[in-house]
Amino acid sequence: MKYSKQRDMILQYITSSCTHPTAEMVYKDLKEEIPNLSLGTVYRNLDRFVKENLILRIKIPNDKDRFDVNTKKHVHAICTKCGKVTDISLKQIDDLDYCIQDLFKCKVISKSLVFYTICNECDKGGI
């Protein structure tokens, strides 16, 4: 593994962000600092960080993947108005796996769970 400025900056960007950015957001913002940055480089490095368990990939049906510094077990809520992504950690959600396992006699490997919501701010009259 060899150093690269691009990788370094992508990791820095993603670990200091709290907005669960998409690859495109990372690309657009870093492009200003590294004008010849390639979107492929962003994807490749984000993939790599996911494999190294430095970040998580949030897969959203029919939408862009988002990336998350929080590697602890959790799921997400997406506001359908402003698009904000919120981390959700809840014992009841983790327990589902065991519940399904027992009731349906199958091994639960993982799950994909996204809540579509209207967040507190948007509900109060919107941004």
Place this chain on the structure above:
Amino acid sequence: MKYSKQRDMILQYITSSCTHPTAEMVYKDLKEEIPNLSLGTVYRNLDRFVKENLILRIKIPNDKDRFDVNTKKHVHAICTKCGKVTDISLKQIDDLDYCIQDLFKCKVISKSLVFYTICNECDKGGI
């Protein structure tokens, strides 16, 4: 709204299937009976049935959508080995919405939940 043989057969196919087929599966199978059937027609009609609440669309991250005759509130488990899709209906899952609503002070509109599993048959030595 005008009758069409294609729509009629697509609805018949999907309502009598129990495998949660993709649009492509519907297309491939019906193509044998209607040789000039178009994939667009399948998509258009499935969309329409979803809007009319005759069937449900199952969105699976990074995979083809599947369609389900069961329009009751439920989620799905996908076997990561054989691909079989199983309906899952569980009070604890429905309750999550209220739980999230209270804890995170947001309105839950809907959720997307898919369990990735190894089903009973595949676990016993596989198909």
Place this chain on the structure above:
DNA sequence: TTCCAAAATAGTAATTATTACTATTTTACG
């Protein structure tokens, strides 16, 4: 029955997110 406008279809093109590919550049070790 025949005419005709609305609706539906077939077949192709476009879209969108992501991955793959290739020539060039960068890195770091001997």
Place this chain on the structure above:
DNA sequence: CGTAAAATAGTAATAATTACTATTTTGGAA
């Protein structure tokens, strides 16, 4: 320094779905 491995930039490919358009079908009315 020289060089091989690794990384990048930029473009092309992929895959599922949607959009578009010319043609066909449907069903009510003359």
